[in-house]
Amino acid sequence: MPIKVIKNLPAITKLAQENIFVMDTERAESQQIRPLHILLVNLMPTKEVTETQILRALSNSPLQVNLTLLHTASRKSKNTDEAYLDTFYRTFDEVRDQFFDGMIVTGAPVELMPFEEVDYWSELTEIMDWSEEHVYSTLYICWGAQAGLYHHFGINKEVMPKKLFGVYLHDIYNERPVLFRGFDEKFWMPHSRHTTVSQVAIRGNRDLELLAGSAESGAAIVRSLDNKHIFVFGHSEYDRDTLQREYERDISRGDGVEIPENYYPNDDPKQKPVVRWRSVSTLLFTNWLNYYVYQETPYILEQIQKMKFERDKNQGAYI
Incomplete structure (x- = not known):
């Protein structure tokens, strides 16, 4: 949460230069507080594992979050019981009239397929279009990104020459965005994917900013300049043993996958993996939740539609 101090205190300017958020009393007293409404679009087959990881990442904030779980109705789940989905999940038709402060779109094991050939692509694009007027900010992960x-x-x-598989060190290209408050100058994050996106294309788009990446991982974190879209191509939410389970699964399939990089001590799968990304996960999710959602979303959620209209009218005037 922000530090609250008297307006115009000289320390505010100094702390702002250090990327520390300080709120003056005038702004604090004008804020109205309510729970944040977050929609999790869970595209992973092992939904319970993924929802647990996301909930853990969101839980390190003092903000109260009301989480709604959504699954795609256009694809029947083979790994999650129908009764479980009926009990804990909603479909898009059930939420399309609602508004949310934030939305999270997970990865999915379909990355080698053209987007248009994914059986729920039409439904997913409808959700993403709908979010423009019903969600304030969206965080996309891996294939979702x-x-x-x-x-x-x-x-x-x-498609990459070989699978990017392991835990990689990343550079931050711009420390100014509040998404990186509390980050070290370099940070570790897991990746597990066969595909990448062009850094040249990202840098060439006037509405996007490449925030972090590396020679090995390529683009790691990207934002739209209006902060409505945050794209994370790695998996800071992963558990200690997630890459290990994927490695064992691929070995059992005979995929010939290599040992995940920078994961096991001495690259020995018999040793306990080293977690280098837990603090990054906490900071990434809490910074998004606080600075890109809580501090900016309207108290009356229905006003998101009006804000979308104003953004379209002043397109290009991003802050």
């Missing part, structure tokens, strides 16, 4: 970047900005994914 590639899908969002393709749909909203026309940048397609590219």
